[in-house]
Amino acid sequence: MVSKHIQVCEEVCIGCHLCEVYCLTAHSRYRDVVKAHKKEAQRPLARVRVQEDGAASVAVRCLHCDDAPCVAACLTGAMVRDLATGAVLNDPDRCMGCWTCVMVCPHGAIIRDPEHHRIVKCDLCPDLEAPACVANCPNKALTLAVTP
Amino acid sequence: MTQYLIIGNSAGSIGAAEAIRQADPTGELCIVSEEALPAYSRPQIAGYLAGEVGLEQALFRPRDFYAKNNIRLLLNRQVVELDRARQVAVCADGRELAYDRLLLATGGAPIVPPTKGLEATGYTTFATMDDARKLRDMLPQLKQVVVVGGGLIGLSAAEALVKAGVRVVVVELAPQILGRALDGAAAALVQGIMEAQNVRILTGCSVAEVRPGESAAAGIAILSSGVRVEYDALLMAIGVRPRVELAVRAGLKVNRGIVVDAQMRTDDPRIYACGDAAEAYDYIAGDARLTPIWPNAYLGGRVAGANMAGGAAAYPGGTGMNALHFFGYPILSAGLAAPGPDDGCQVLAEQSADGRAYKKIVLRDGKVVGFLFAGEIDRAGVVHGLMRDRADVTPFIDKLFAAEGAFIALPAPLRRAFYAQRGVARDLAIRRERPHAHESSV
Numbered sequence: 391m392v393s394k395h396i397q398v399c400e401e402v403c404i405g406c407h408l409c410e411v412y413c414l415t416a417h418s419r420y421r422d423v424v425k426a427h428k429k430e431a432q433r434p435l436a437r438v439r440v441q442e443d444g445a446a447s448v449a450v451r452c453l454h455c456d457d458a459p460c461v462a463a464c465l466t467g468a469m470v471r472d473l474a475t476g477a478v479l480n481d482p483d484r485c486m487g488c489w490t491c492v493m494v495c496p497h498g499a500i501i502r503d504p505e506h507h508r509i510v511k512c513d514l515c516p517d518l519e520a521p522a523c524v525a526n527c528p529n530k531a532l533t534l535a536v537t538p
Numbered sequence: 539m540t541q542y543l544i545i546g547n548s549a550g551s552i553g554a555a556e557a558i559r560q561a562d563p564t565g566e567l568c569i570v571s572e573e574a575l576p577a578y579s580r581p582q583i584a585g586y587l588a589g590e591v592g593l594e595q596a597l598f599r600p601r602d603f604y605a606k607n608n609i610r611l612l613l614n615r616q617v618v619e620l621d622r623a624r625q626v627a628v629c630a631d632g633r634e635l636a637y638d639r640l641l642l643a644t645g646g647a648p649i650v651p652p653t654k655g656l657e658a659t660g661y662t663t664f665a666t667m668d669d670a671r672k673l674r675d676m677l678p679q680l681k682q683v684v685v686v687g688g689g690l691i692g693l694s695a696a697e698a699l700v701k702a703g704v705r706v707v708v709v710e711l712a713p714q715i716l717g718r719a720l721d722g723a724a725a726a727l728v729q730g731i732m733e734a735q736n737v738r739i740l741t742g743c744s745v746a747e748v749r750p751g752e753s754a755a756a757g758i759a760i761l762s763s764g765v766r767v768e769y770d771a772l773l774m775a776i777g778v779r780p781r782v783e784l785a786v787r788a789g790l791k792v793n794r795g796i797v798v799d800a801q802m803r804t805d806d807p808r809i810y811a812c813g814d815a816a817e818a819y820d821y822i823a824g825d826a827r828l829t830p831i832w833p834n835a836y837l838g839g840r841v842a843g844a845n846m847a848g849g850a851a852a853y854p855g856g857t858g859m860n861a862l863h864f865f866g867y868p869i870l871s872a873g874l875a876a877p878g879p880d881d882g883c884q885v886l887a888e889q890s891a892d893g894r895a896y897k898k899i900v901l902r903d904g905k906v907v908g909f910l911f912a913g914e915i916d917r918a919g920v921v922h923g924l925m926r927d928r929a930d931v932t933p934f935i936d937k938l939f940a941a942e943g944a945f946i947a948l949p950a951p952l953r954r955a956f957y958a959q960r961g962v963a964r965d966l967a968i969r970r971e972r973p974h975a976h977e978s979s980v
Binding site for chain 1 (some may be wrong): 947
């Protein structure tokens, strides 16, 4: 099982929010930064959120924990671990938006999409070479570690 | 080859089956269920009743789960007796199922208090997909439903019925609804939301008697307050009691629920129990008790399964927690969310100016022992993590309470420890060894 983990280095995160911009774009229909923000009727939600406190900032996103409490707690079976990649993924059709995963994620990394009664979360951008947040982080506060 | 038998087919059962298969891909594994369906997400039955969720969507695992995991699934089959000496479970039709390791994941059954006229007049419960299907089939005939019980099950049913165009009257004995999960302030918020959707909520009273209805109505409920309410269906949703009959008759140790150790094993080393039927360790209460909630059942099942397959897993402890949502309004609560004056707790609480958001963190000896977030719930996960870790939050709790971003509100050493625990140890020393590290920023 190849496992991809995004590594976080908050010491060099400058709070630019570009990870949010490119995450949203990567999960949009057009995959274009301007169209994604300006044209899409239903702008997708970024799966990463920058939190700031004075000079400190950090990009909070799913860490795809080995012992993922969200998978164990999921009431519907929507939250699963993809055994091929190790990623923790949510099936939007089975998710009912009960927010149990929001309650058990100690990182606070689950994003609610109340309009669609479901959550969204990092999927490691399966069809991109590197997750959009990593590829577009100007300061390498987010990097990708691939464990064979 | 070990022969595994699991009685019950819900969260705990599936957790156990998955853990058994991880450790033992070949042992004979049989799940026996009284119900007609493969495991489904019980919390989804309200969505099914409201017409928001289809049956396939409500399944807890994909249809091919049992076949893929080489599990023999026996549906519509009731186990009525355990013969521990011969290690067999006896079914109602007389057939016997042998086991080396047995899991009692028998769950709970709806509580129906003795009420004058009830048996003659009839009622429905709301615990299974079968219940939801029957109610859904009745919808065209339903104008008004009386729901007895203002807890999670009763209010979920009430919401689903209202969405389906039915008038609902909720009767709750306690002075507030959702007394097990919420404090008075949060319960009042929910009551306001339900009432705005035309759900009539009568607290502090019970159904004293039911009589056959006059004209078209199925029945009339006469409440302890004297109020008479006509209904087309009476839904009993007071709560569930653990189904311990098999364990009791087999002579296993049973309190309110089946008694298990940290390995989820009963006092018979070949028999395990989990879920709503078992008393598992509650890390906030500090003792074993019934916490009939889905995630704890699944986790207990996983521990039982791992041990049934020869492993050495221990239940980390759980506590009561509730993820609630009524007409889109979200509430998360866990632990001692509504402590009493004798619990020795310090409470931080705040309601937003418009009254729509309410947050509360309960502390004891510097540690989080409970929380409640209503309306704005996104920081609940971090607070829950601190509660689970029994972290001393004294130095930063005020900041965490006020913060928008909950994770950044933790002190930097705690954040680093958090990453380190999850193999994301990116301290600067490690970065220096990387060819692309930004030395200038270090």
